[in-house]
Amino acid sequence: MTRxxxxxxxxxxxxxxxxxxxxxxxxxxxxxxxxxxxDLFAPPVLSTLADELPVFQPSLVALKDAxxxxxxxxxxxxxxxxxxAKYQAFFEANVENLPALxxxxxxxxxxxxxxxxxxxxxxxxRRVGDLAVTVxxxxxxxxxxxxxxxxxxxxx
Amino acid sequence: MRAITLAAxxxxxxxxxxxxxxxxxxxxxxxxxxxAYDAFQGLYGGSAKYERAPLDATLLCTGPAVTTPGKExxxxxxxxxxxxxxxxxGGYFADEPEWWASFRHFYDPLARDGQTYLTDDLPGVAxxxxxxxxxxxxxxxxxxxxxxxxxxxxxxAALGYYREAMEDGDNDDGENRxxxxxxxxxxxxxxLLADMTQPAHVRNDEHAYDDPLxxxxxxxxxxxxxxxxxxxxxxxxxDISTLFDNLARYTNEYYYSSDTVSDTASGxxxxxxxxxxxxxxxxxxxxxxxxxxxxxxxxxxxVPMIQQRLTTYLIQxxxxxxxxQWGAWHMPAAYAAWLANVLVPxxxxxxxxxxxxxxxxxxAQLKLTAKDASTAHVEGALIHDIAKxxxxxxxxxxxxxxxxxxxxxxxxxxxxxxxDGTMTPADFPSEPxxxxxxxxxxxxxxFTSKDQTFGEVELGPECKILEACCxxxxxxxVIQQCEDIVATANExxxxxxxxxxxxxxxx
Numbered sequence: 001m002t003r004x005x006x007x008x009x010x011x012x013x014x015x016x017x018x019x020x021x022x023x024x025x026x027x028x029x030x031x032x033x034x035x036x037x038x039d040l041f042a043p044p045v046l047s048t049l050a051d052e053l054p055v056f057q058p059s060l061v062a063l064k065d066a067x068x069x070x071x072x073x074x075x076x077x078x079x080x081x082x083x084x085a086k087y088q089a090f091f092e093a094n095v096e097n098l099p100a101l102x103x104x105x106x107x108x109x110x111x112x113x114x115x116x117x118x119x120x121x122x123x124x125x126r127r128v129g130d131l132a133v134t135v136x137x138x139x140x141x142x143x144x145x146x147x148x149x150x151x152x153x154x155x156x
Numbered sequence: 157m158r159a160i161t162l163a164a165x166x167x168x169x170x171x172x173x174x175x176x177x178x179x180x181x182x183x184x185x186x187x188x189x190x191x192a193y194d195a196f197q198g199l200y201g202g203s204a205k206y207e208r209a210p211l212d213a214t215l216l217c218t219g220p221a222v223t224t225p226g227k228e229x230x231x232x233x234x235x236x237x238x239x240x241x242x243x244x245x246g247g248y249f250a251d252e253p254e255w256w257a258s259f260r261h262f263y264d265p266l267a268r269d270g271q272t273y274l275t276d277d278l279p280g281v282a283x284x285x286x287x288x289x290x291x292x293x294x295x296x297x298x299x300x301x302x303x304x305x306x307x308x309x310x311x312x313a314a315l316g317y318y319r320e321a322m323e324d325g326d327n328d329d330g331e332n333r334x335x336x337x338x339x340x341x342x343x344x345x346x347x348l349l350a351d352m353t354q355p356a357h358v359r360n361d362e363h364a365y366d367d368p369l370x371x372x373x374x375x376x377x378x379x380x381x382x383x384x385x386x387x388x389x390x391x392x393x394x395d396i397s398t399l400f401d402n403l404a405r406y407t408n409e410y411y412y413s414s415d416t417v418s419d420t421a422s423g424x425x426x427x428x429x430x431x432x433x434x435x436x437x438x439x440x441x442x443x444x445x446x447x448x449x450x451x452x453x454x455x456x457x458x459v460p461m462i463q464q465r466l467t468t469y470l471i472q473x474x475x476x477x478x479x480x481q482w483g484a485w486h487m488p489a490a491y492a493a494w495l496a497n498v499l500v501p502x503x504x505x506x507x508x509x510x511x512x513x514x515x516x517x518x519x520a521q522l523k524l525t526a527k528d529a530s531t532a533h534v535e536g537a538l539i540h541d542i543a544k545x546x547x548x549x550x551x552x553x554x555x556x557x558x559x560x561x562x563x564x565x566x567x568x569x570x571x572x573x574x575x576d577g578t579m580t581p582a583d584f585p586s587e588p589x590x591x592x593x594x595x596x597x598x599x600x601x602x603f604t605s606k607d608q609t610f611g612e613v614e615l616g617p618e619c620k621i622l623e624a625c626c627x628x629x630x631x632x633x634v635i636q637q638c639e640d641i642v643a644t645a646n647e648x649x650x651x652x653x654x655x656x657x658x659x660x661x662x663x
Contacts, residue, residue, distance in 0.1 A: 080365065082365055086479075086481075089479050089480075090467060090476075090479050090482070093476075093477045093479050094476045094477055097470075097475050097476055100475060101470070101476075104466070104470070111490060112372065112489060112490060114371040114372045114489065115183065115184075115371070115372060115373065115374045115375070116183060116184070116370075116371050116372075118366065118371060119227070119254075120364055120365050121255075121364065126365065126366055127371070128366045128367075128368060128371040128372060128489050129489065130368075130372075130488055130489040130490045132490070133466055135466065135469065135470075136473075138446065138447065138448055138469070139447065140448070140463065140464075140465075140466040140469060141463055141488030141489070141490045141491075142466055143366070143368060143486065143488065143489060145365070145366050154365075154366060155414075155465065155486045156465060156466050156467050
């Protein structure tokens with residue numbers, strides 16, 4: 001199932017996902033009464049964290065490479081459009097230290113991916129994720145967002 | 157199938173924010189509504205109100221469902237779904253079409269920026285300036301219908317559909333169209349109520365691009381956490397208007413959203429540039445130096461809420477220079493599960509209360525008397541005890557059909573009819589000891605009366621004289637004839653019988 005189709009699931013598709021829901025949708029014989037309502041709804045199936053690990057890796061490499069090269073513009077380009085300018089300003093104010101930030105990010109591990117996709121007004125399809133980065137023994141969480149097919153950084 | 161179009165839709169299509177859809181509508185909200193049904197059954201289903209009036213969640217109802225979701229337009233067509241599915245899918249339909257829903261599901265109880273509706277919007281946005289509580293409770297034109305139609309699925313509309321279903325006399329037509337709309341409407345209001353437990357929705361945070369909390373919470377987390385202990389500071393009580401306000405104030409006071417982290421003492425202001433909420437302040441929270449995070453205390457558990465940004469830590473460490481307006485704190489997606497554990501129980505239990513408030517307190521009453529020895533006379537009513545239903549402004553006067561059933565094997569005995577809540581009296585053949593009850597299937601409920609027993613008939617004086625004679629008659633055939641006359645309990649019959657039988661009696 002592609003992300004776009006999962007996003008556009010219509011009610012009929014929801015009804016088709018689970019046999020129990022068929023009865024509840026009136027397209028079959030209603031069998032056991034849904035006493036708890038447990039099995040009536042199956043959410044869209046998205047890719048797993050394991051699936052996303054290799055998809056995420058190029059984005060992390062791109063940021064680290066840009067930082068190592070002291071290139072604020074290239075580094076900011078790995079951030080979501082709405083925050084890119086803010087982070088570019090930060091990188092430009094800290095050009096000499098960017099390689100140190102690249103070293104910090106070397107510990108980064110994608111720790112979770114969101115359960116839902118959303119579609120903001122810009123028409124993109126987005127899915128949130130969390131990058132765990134360890135610095136001085138402290139695990140910091142960096143918010144990452146998959147924008148269409150590319151993971152980008154959103155809050156660092 | 158009909159297309160619903162946006163009269164005010166921008167040509168560019170870029171003038172509407174859209175992602176601010178609260179708990180995810182196709183998954184989380186549906187799950188919340190389903191769990192609310194579970195909670196309703198657990199908390200209220202066993203009460204006297206439902207003892208003889210349970211909700212029939214399996215009842216199939218035909219009505220308009222969103223079959224093609226969309227941003228600016230949707231398609232609706234008839235679907236035949238159970239009451240429970242209408243209730244749960246209302247959680248999904250409430251966010252359709254998404255662009256309009258995205259603005260109207262916010263309610264800042266403190267109106268920190270002067271309004272209770274969302275003001276943290278995008279430049280040039282066609283903001284309808286309606287908050288979630290108003291959308292839920294106040295009859296109003298629906299802007300995405302060009303104002304030509306009113307909001308179809310708010311609280312008063314849902315109550316109205318339910319009333320129509322009870323009063324239109326069609327409770328046995330098999331379609332249950334009014335009920336489909338009633339339970340869809342209830343489901344949509346449940347969605348709005350649940351939004352009052354999403355911090356961004358009560359703290360004027362548009363969260364247009366992403367929200368670490370609502371984008372991350374999993375359906376299985378809803379399932380796992382809804383029965384977790386309830387934070388006693390969450391006041392799940394009051395009329396529906398108060399309930400919305402109570403929930404919004406609770407969430408506003410004890411939680412941050414990602415873009416509204418603020419602290420007066422340390423000069424931290426919301427990333428979205430809006431007026432800071434009054435609470436929480438860092439002094440209300442617990443700082444953990446090991447994680448550089450602040451936690452709130454909920455049910456004797458520390459729940460991580462916000463963490464210092466990595467860049468801020470590097471700035472503080474002295475390696476990096478700060479730039480202007482650098483937000484120091486954010487809400488990591490990794491904390492969503494913790495927050496879900498405390499917010500989901502509040503949402504689900506508040507929704508459960510609303511389901512209970514929605515369903516009227518109706519009592520099926522049946523009175524049985526003996527018209528004669530073999531004929532029962534029944535009168536009945538379906539009484540709305542409106543004193544127990546603050547959300548209902550006038551009593552429901554049921555019109556439709558019911559069934560008189562024998563308790564022995566639930567066999568239907570008689571179809572009965574109601575007008576304005578009162579059953580048309582009826583007679584039916586019966587025999588002493590027969591137990592009957594009234595059943596009314598309406599409003600997605602199965603109303604039953606208390607059992608009534610057809611008792612022995614009090615004989616008149618003529619029949620008593622004949623009854624005393626019967627055992628002394630000479631043959632079994634004549635004895636049977638005598639007993640049959642007595643069994644009619646008819647004084648004229650007994651008097652006539654005396655004329656021929658008393659002289660045959662043996663002393």
